[in-house]
Amino acid sequence: MRPLLVGCALAAVLHLVFAAWGEYFFLETRRAFQVNFTAGALIGLVLGLLSPRLAGRDAREASRAMALLAVPGLLWMAAVASHVGVFFPALERGLDKVFGSWMLWLYGFALAGALLVEWRARHRTKK
DSSP states (O other), X not given: OHHHHHHHHHHHHHHHHHHHHHHHHSOSSHHHHHHHHHHHHHHHHHHHHHHHHHHTOOGGGHHHHHHHXXXXXXXXXXXXXXXXXXXXXXXXXXXXXXXXXXXXXXXHHHHHHHHHHHHHHHHHHHO
16 A cells, blocks of 8 residues: 555655646756656656665565556546646646656656666576
8 A cells, every 4th residue: 555655645746846846847948858858767767766665665576666656646647637727727738748748758767767676686686
């Protein structure tokens, strides 16, 4: 149950960040776009690397832990992305695809980080 609760908390934090600073996040320049997606990748990777600790699981279960952490956020953000103008009135409605892509990018890198942790943990136990 802990990973799902932590996942809900993470989704809430992401939602609040976009509610407060979303208009500064989605700037219309190429550099801002690159910085945002690089930041999403780094945040996701760190999240994935920390997933066993956040979920209270063994490192050999990191991918499962990250999957459980990601489910609430993916479901929540899918609903938010389909109604960006309702949840984030300060943002342009056309940013739904950028917001959804950024969330998939973040959670994709989180899963990749968790797979790396799990692979390393399993590799260490074989020696």
